[in-house]
Amino acid sequence: MKALEFHRNIPRFAAARLAGSVTPGGGAGVGPLKLADIDQPAPPGSDWVRVRPRLAGICGSDLATVNGRSARYFEPLVSFPFIPGHEVVGDLDDDTRVVLEPVLGCVSRNITPTCAPCGDGHLGNCEHVTFGDLEPGIQTGSCHDTGGGWSTAFWAHSSQLHTVPDDLSDEAAVIVEPAACGVHAALMANVPEDGTVVVLGSGTLGLLTLAALRAHTNPRTILATARYPEQRHMAATLGADMVAAPDEVRRAVRRVTGSRAVSQAGTQPRSHTHAGSVDRLSGGADVVIDCVGSADSLTDAMAITRPRGRIVLVGMPATVSLELTPLWHRELELVGAYTYGTELLADGTTARTFDLAFDLVRRFDLGNLVSATYPLDRYQDAIQHASSAGGRGAVKIAFDLRDEKERYRQ
Numbered sequence: 001m002k003a004l005e006f007h008r009n010i011p012r013f014a015a016a017r018l019a020g021s022v023t024p025g026g027g028a029g030v031g032p033l034k035l036a037d038i039d040q041p042a043p044p045g046s047d048w049v050r051v052r053p054r055l056a057g058i059c060g061s062d063l064a065t066v067n068g069r070s071a072r073y074f075e076p077l078v079s080f081p082f083i084p085g086h087e088v089v090g091d092l093d094d095d096t097r098v099v100l101e102p103v104l105g106c107v108s109r110n111i112t113p114t115c116a117p118c119g120d121g122h123l124g125n126c127e128h129v130t131f132g133d134l135e136p137g138i139q140t141g142s143c144h145d146t147g148g149g150w151s152t153a154f155w156a157h158s159s160q161l162h163t164v165p166d167d168l169s170d171e172a173a174v175i176v177e178p179a180a181c182g183v184h185a186a187l188m189a190n191v192p193e194d195g196t197v198v199v200l201g202s203g204t205l206g207l208l209t210l211a212a213l214r215a216h217t218n219p220r221t222i223l224a225t226a227r228y229p230e231q232r233h234m235a236a237t238l239g240a241d242m243v244a245a246p247d248e249v250r251r252a253v254r255r256v257t258g259s260r261a262v263s264q265a266g267t268q269p270r271s272h273t274h275a276g277s278v279d280r281l282s283g284g285a286d287v288v289i290d291c292v293g294s295a296d297s298l299t300d301a302m303a304i305t306r307p308r309g310r311i312v313l314v315g316m317p318a319t320v321s322l323e324l325t326p327l328w329h330r331e332l333e334l335v336g337a338y339t340y341g342t343e344l345l346a347d348g349t350t351a352r353t354f355d356l357a358f359d360l361v362r363r364f365d366l367g368n369l370v371s372a373t374y375p376l377d378r379y380q381d382a383i384q385h386a387s388s389a390g391g392r393g394a395v396k397i398a399f400d401l402r403d404e405k406e407r408y409r410q
Helices: 010-022 060-066 072-077 176-188 204-216 229-237 246-257 295-304 325-329 353-364 376-387 402-407
Strands: 002-006 033-037 048-057 088-091 097-100 154-157 161-163 196-200 221-225 242-244 261-263 278-281 285-290 305-313 333-336 342-344 350-352 370-374 396-400
Touching: 002 376, 033 376, 048 097, 048 370, 060 376, 097 176, 176 204, 176 342, 176 353, 196 204, 196 246, 196 295, 204 221, 204 229, 204 353, 221 246, 229 242, 242 246, 246 261, 246 278, 246 285, 246 295, 278 295, 285 295, 295 305, 295 325, 342 353, 350 353, 370 376, 376 396
Parallel strands: 196 221, 196 285, 221 242, 285 305, 305 333, 370 396
Antiparallel strands: 002 033, 048 088, 048 154, 048 396, 088 097, 097 161, 261 278, 342 350
16 A cells, blocks of 8 residues: 655654754655555454545644654654554445544553543543553554554544545545544633633634634634734634734734733833733733644733633644743633543533534535645645645645545555
């Protein structure tokens, strides 16, 4: 089968980090990711089935890995060599079209009894990601035994698969997994009725979180930041009441919430404060959802969240350096939002995140977020496009394996 394999190679990882810092996506050409023809390993167990991808998305965590920016935190949570790709729509051998729920929890690892998080339906919090019948891996796309979506075939546990309704295109279906992340983030935010919520970042994850906020919460104002024209347009289309440039977000939140600006100098009249002189706000938004995960975005989040407000970290951070005094002084709540499972809804009922994600994709026609697709053998072009998607007017870039699927059918 044809696959993009990522090997443990420290010199190449360092080269990818250097190249990626010079050119967006430059790590794909010099790093540990290589296209190869390999034999598919045996299935991990009797409950595993083969999936032949149609489309496989490229997400932010994939880019961090390929470009040498992923945190060392993940080193014991993956097994090499692995095949990336966890945003997948594909076919089973009986031609059933499915979407992958990639988290590898206790059930897929054949661990009994399950850990408490898996038992409660919070698969992303599984305590056993390095144990059981599989090599380490927090999800498909980072585990050697399963393979991943950047290939012509991989293995999936039956519990990981969701049948795709006939009315959804492949482009819509490949958005379901990241949409589930957006739904989970929006519901974890606990946005108060008639409150103010800010979404930092309008890449794929930010836009999907915006749509989920509009579908599942009822704030007075949703404010989003967007760097590029197409991002600003999409943010407004998917639910933002206001869209600001990242360097204008403090002023925008100040206006929306009626907060006062606390300048660095401490002596400048409030009515004449400029964006660059606003250090933080006296009040702020009820909730800030950070879909970027950088030191700058987290610093902004702490500056614009009201005392005892909530910050939800959705974008995957690497190693960052932060001034945490405002977290302590303002008694802010900082929580992470990773993947999905079972959600508690406002009416007290529960629902699987993927079921909510299918509904969200259909309601907002989110297949339109797929901007371009590439065959596997153009992976360097695909990674470069995805790494600079916003500036090129794109959102989601994916690999298209529909032709390869037939060539490699066994």
